[in-house]
Amino acid sequence: MSTRFPRSVYDKTGGIVYFARMLDKVRLQAANALGKDYIENLGAGFDGRCLLLLGVKYDDLKKRVLAGGSDDDVLQWCFKSGRQPSADEIADWNDFMVKRGWRDGVSDRLKMRLKEAKMEHRAGEILTMFDFIEADEGRPLPKFS
Numbered sequence: 001m002s003t004r005f006p007r008s009v010y011d012k013t014g015g016i017v018y019f020a021r022m023l024d025k026v027r028l029q030a031a032n033a034l035g036k037d038y039i040e041n042l043g044a045g046f047d048g049r050c051l052l053l054l055g056v057k058y059d060d061l062k063k064r065v066l067a068g069g070s071d072d073d074v075l076q077w078c079f080k081s082g083r084q085p086s087a088d089e090i091a092d093w094n095d096f097m098v099k100r101g102w103r104d105g106v107s108d109r110l111k112m113r114l115k116e117a118k119m120e121h122r123a124g125e126i127l128t129m130f131d132f133i134e135a136d137e138g139r140p141l142p143k144f145s
Helices: 019-030 045-054 059-066 071-081 087-099 107-116 129-136
Strands: none
Touching: 019 045, 019 059, 019 071, 045 059, 045 087, 059 071, 107 129
């Protein structure tokens, strides 16, 4: 099995962060190319939060993704099958997700993950779970102005 990382957590579809990554994980698992560390959280964790935002179940999303189509096609399906968040809800979602782990209930988990990955020395630059995922998968951290 050749494993690949799903795309960046920061990639957006329809203005929504993380959604594209969730779809990537579905496709990679179907191709037997998703690392085993990702499999136990499919449909849970950040996936689960994204599914809740869109009002769809993981198994239904998985079937739709595997039926084919672009990320935008799948997102439109989510809007029709679940719910379409307002522009304000999407902005709140994005703001929440990109800051998760920074001075909140997940901060201790972030510290633990940094220690496990032997990246404690980067604690001053890896401030959120999104940052950790990017760094752990070898991508540069985004610059925000």
